[in-house]
Amino acid sequence: METTEINDGAYRREDVRRIADVTERQLRSWEKQGLVEPQEMFGFSDLLALKTLKKLREFNITPKQIRHAITSLKTRLEDIHDPLAQLRITAEGRKITVHVAGHMMEPISGQLLFDFDSKEIEKLRSFPVKADTATPRAEERERVAEYWFQRGLALEETGAPVEEAISAYRKAIESNPNASGALVNLGTIAFRMRKLKEAAEYYTRATQADPQYPLAHFNLGNLCDEQGNFEAARQHYLDAIRLNPRYADAYFNLALLCERNNEVLQAIGYWQTYLKLDSTSSWASAARKQLDRLKRTVRSK
Numbered sequence: 001m002e003t004t005e006i007n008d009g010a011y012r013r014e015d016v017r018r019i020a021d022v023t024e025r026q027l028r029s030w031e032k033q034g035l036v037e038p039q040e041m042f043g044f045s046d047l048l049a050l051k052t053l054k055k056l057r058e059f060n061i062t063p064k065q066i067r068h069a070i071t072s073l074k075t076r077l078e079d080i081h082d083p084l085a086q087l088r089i090t091a092e093g094r095k096i097t098v099h100v101a102g103h104m105m106e107p108i109s110g111q112l113l114f115d116f117d118s119k120e121i122e123k124l125r126s127f128p129v130k131a132d133t134a135t136p137r138a139e140e141r142e143r144v145a146e147y148w149f150q151r152g153l154a155l156e157e158t159g160a161p162v163e164e165a166i167s168a169y170r171k172a173i174e175s176n177p178n179a180s181g182a183l184v185n186l187g188t189i190a191f192r193m194r195k196l197k198e199a200a201e202y203y204t205r206a207t208q209a210d211p212q213y214p215l216a217h218f219n220l221g222n223l224c225d226e227q228g229n230f231e232a233a234r235q236h237y238l239d240a241i242r243l244n245p246r247y248a249d250a251y252f253n254l255a256l257l258c259e260r261n262n263e264v265l266q267a268i269g270y271w272q273t274y275l276k277l278d279s280t281s282s283w284a285s286a287a288r289k290q291l292d293r294l295k296r297t298v299r300s301k
Contacts, residue, residue, distance in 0.1 A: 013280065016042045020050040024281075033063045034214050034244040035070075036084075038277050049084035059091040060150055064180060064210060069096045071212075145176030152185060162189060180210035184219060191223060199223055214243040218250055230257055248277035252287060259290070268294050 011019070017027060027050075031038040035053055036046070056066055066084075073083040083089070089096060152168035166189060172182035187202030200223055206216035221236030234257055240250040255270035271291040278284045 011042045011047070013040050013042070016047060016050065019047055020054060022050060022054055026054075030063075032215055032218070032244070032247060032249060033067070034212075034247075035063060035066055038246040038248055040279060045082060049082060052084045052089045056089060056091060056096065060146075061091055061096055062146065062149070062181060064213070065096060067212065141175045145172045145179045145182070148172035148175065149179055149182045149185075152182065156185070162193075165189065177205075178209035180206045180213050180216060183209060184213075184216050187219060187223075191219075191226075196223060196227060212243055214240040214247055214250075217243065218247065218253075221250070221253065225253065225257060230261060233257060246277055248274055251277065252283065255287070255290065259294070264294055264298060268298070 017024060030036045030053060036049060053066065070083050074081065148168045148171040152165045152172065155165040155168055166186065169182040169186045172179045183202050183206035187199045187206065190199035190202060200220070203216055203220040203223060206213060207220060210216065217236045218240040221233045221240065224233035224236060234254065237250045237254045240247050251270045251274040255267045255274060258267035258270060268291060271287050274287050275284060275291065
């Protein structure tokens with residue numbers, strides 16, 4: 001299949017997936033987690049960002065690590081607004097690394113972790129290196145937690161008994177109570193088992209562990225929606241959008257919620273926003289039908 005290039009080097013979504021070798025499911029997941037901007041047309045810099053992100057995930061660098069590194073780099077480096085695209089990124093073990101003028105440092109602690117070329121180094125400004133407050137024991141606990149989190153993911157992906165995945169995720173949060181990924185996954189397993197109170201506890205803990213994690217808020221919104229607590233659901237969906245303004249699924253669920261509450265004009269607004277973010281998927285087809293139906297309802301009044 002030929003790649004279609006449009007104005008200013010823009011590529012269609014399906015072409016970008018093929019070039020970067022990522023599935024639609026992977027891409028949507030990264031969009032939900034706020035790692036990439038949801039869009040239908042991509043530029044060359046977006047391709048670079050996706051390839052970098054894919055490589056980091058192949059090295060088992062967690063989405064939370066990547067998000068924190070991106071945020072830190074944007075504040076530390078001048079003229080860097082999209083680190084995944086603008087910087088050459090590497091991983092050392094399970095950590096992101098960056099080489100600056102012969103030094104390796106980490107974004108979170110002040111020891112940066114990305115690898116710049118000579119042009120990119122010129123963009124750097126002086127920045128303070130924070131004292132490393134993490135103890136070796138704390139770092140070891142985080143490594144153990146990450147091991148059990150990855151173990152839980154592997155067990156789920158291979159269809160192992162759910163009890164084994166639960167055990168792995170619980171071991172992860174035993175080592176690191178703030179392991180938000182493990183907390184969210186435990187919440188999702190509990191939700192599927194209809195243990196809604198347990199699911200709510202895990203999702204709430206995830207939002208407390210990482211308040212900037214849009215997926216945790218979105219899942220908590222789904223749970224409240226399921227329980228008929230619509231106002232709480234609305235707030236969690238809005239929180240997810242606040243953290244990731246292009247979170248298409250949150251707009252989709254908000255539109256449905258407004259329809260149930262007979263808030264027709266608000267529902268129309270959310271459907272329209274959703275379709276701006278996702279115009280081609282099967283869900284987009286359903287959203288378009290809902291939007292057309294509501295518009296007809298408004299016109300008939």
